[in-house]
Amino acid sequence: MLFVSLIMAMSAMMAVAQSNDADAAIRDKITNAVMKVYDDQLAKDPNDYNTLFARAHQHYYNGEYTAALADVNQALLLTPKKDHELRFDEHILRARISEARQDYASELADLRLAQELQPKSLACTDMIAKANLKAGNLDAAEKAFKKILHAESMNYDAMYGLALVEQQRNNPKAAIEQVDKAVKLFRAEPQVYVNRADIFMRQGDVNSALQDLLVGMSVGDGGTAAQRLFDLSDLNYDEVMRSLADLANKTNDSGMYRYLRASIAMDHCHYGQALRDLYFVKRNHLYDGSAVYYNIAKCCVELARFDEALIHVDQAIEMSPQEPEYYIVKALAEFNAGEGGNYSAAMQALNRCSAFAPQYVPMLLTKAHLLINQGKDKDGLGYLNAAIANEPTNAEALFTRAMYFKRHGDANLLSRDLRSLTLLSDDVVDLKGFAFNEQERDNEAFNWLSRVTSANQPGGENYYYAAVFMALKGDDYNAMDYLQKALDKGYGSLYNLKYNVLSPLTLQSLREKPNFTLLVDKAQRNFIESE
DSSP states (O other), X not given: OHHHHHHHHHHHHHHHHHHHHHHHHHHHHHHHHHHHHHHHHHHHOTTOHHHHHHHHHHHHHTTOHHHHHHHHHHHHHHSOTTOHHHXXXXXXXXXXXXXXXXXXXXXXXXXXXXXXXXXTOHHHHHHHHHHHHHHTOHHHHHHHHHHHHHHOTTOHHHHHHHHHHHHXXXXXXXXXXXXXXXXXXXXXXXXXXXXXHHHHHHTTOHHHHHHHHHHHHHSTTOXXXXXXXXXXXXXXXXXXXXXXXXXXXXSSOHHHHHHHHHHHHHHTTOHHHHHHHHHHHHHTTSOOOHHHHHHHHHHHHHTTOHHHHHHHHHHHHHHOTTOHHHHHHXXXXXXXXXXXXXXXXXXXXXXXXXXXXTTOHHHHHHHHHHHHHTTOHHHHHHHHHHHHHHOTTOHHHHHHHHHHHHHTTOHHHHHHXXXXXXXXXXXXXXXXXXXXXXXXXXXXXXXXXXXXXXXXXXXXXXXXXXXXXXXXXXXHHHHHHHHHHHHHTTOOOHIIIIIOOSSSSSOGGGTTSHHHHHHHHHTGGGGSOOO
16 A cells, blocks of 8 residues: 555656646746736726735745835835835745745844734744744744743744754754654644655755655655655665565565566666666556556667567556546657668657647657657647647757747847747756856856756756757857766667667757767666666
8 A cells, every 4th residue: 555655656656746747837828917907906096905915925926035125115105104004914925035035034024013013923933933044043043942831832944943943953863852742642643744854855864865755755645755756866876776675575565666666767767777667666566556567668768679568558558548648758768679760650659649639748759859850840849839828948959949030040030039048947957058048148057058968967968958059059069078077977768879860958959979988888788667
């Protein structure tokens, strides 16, 4: 049962991400409509402090902190002194804005003013406690957390706060005592295990943190614990994988730990390592769900074992025919299997997906890639437009469409899509640096490259993208250097390295060079099933 709970928790995380992507365009339209109502009202009455506050809140939600601060400042000037409730909310909002701007002194000042208006607000006291903790005011933080516990003796969030205070005071035993108390009181609450895991991590006890996160995943919905486990693996990949292997060998829940190891390995582009654990689960009949067959197929595609992938993805589809991501893997396997692949079979797989998930963005994007690869650019553009309409911030779709406009000489539309990319985050998969490069904004492009390559990212994906970046610039020497770094980190997608011809972001310009083949061949350990 624990194994099934694990898979459900991880699947829920994926489903939420996909749902968020699909809803992005709708949210943007609603936000724009709401902002227009506020703007129109304030054009009629600039002194409408209720609308100013509402617009400030929307600006804050949008991440527009300067505009939010301007509106809430004006609202506070206009709101009557006797309206304690609204002024309390305004000070709380301004405190949140200051927190987002990392202006902790201003945050605390507003929180104190808010507390004067509503002295009994525990939510405000909690914010004061946490603000003092961030500022290093440990005595003040302790006092505020204890005030919460005096009113609510079983508030596990306040217990965690006191644990953080003791940890910052270098009292590790006292810190653990606080989170232990919460675990004893709330054994069926995932968050108390997440909180104790955080304290263990701060004390360098990876094994105990891992154990708590696994327990947290087994109770409640487990989603937060699962996410924290993956975060833990980002910083302590080898330790997490060793601990999971030890647990798999020592307990009766071997299938769960093997599946979890595989999921973490896949998240870090270690597909050979993941495949070993997945085959162990399958071979020993530890779990027979479609997710195991799908993940085996996905690993096989990444390892360029396309015929093998087809066997397993067909099994996954037979068991769960309504999972859209299964058809993406099938399409890629069909397109690359055998001698020359099978374009028609790949499109057929995507059409089957389209029949029950017509707005699924990865399906639309994969169709676009396949059509463009076959020289059917206009048809491909239609699917790119549909993908971006459903997910306006999809970096791969935006860059692919930008390159379409570049090939077809449409400078205005090219500029529009590149600008959209430059507004995304610095995360490597958001491709901001590639957009800067196309705009010949070299300083910003190389600053982005420096940020993503300095990140601690097991699996070498950041170095792979750096290699692609340099290859597109025609700098083969540095492209090879970054490729070496990616392979040294264990980057394990042989498909991306040698076979991917669909994406505009590939190493095709390097593949015919002798040094490329030599580097990849020397890294064969990355592409085989290994512990």
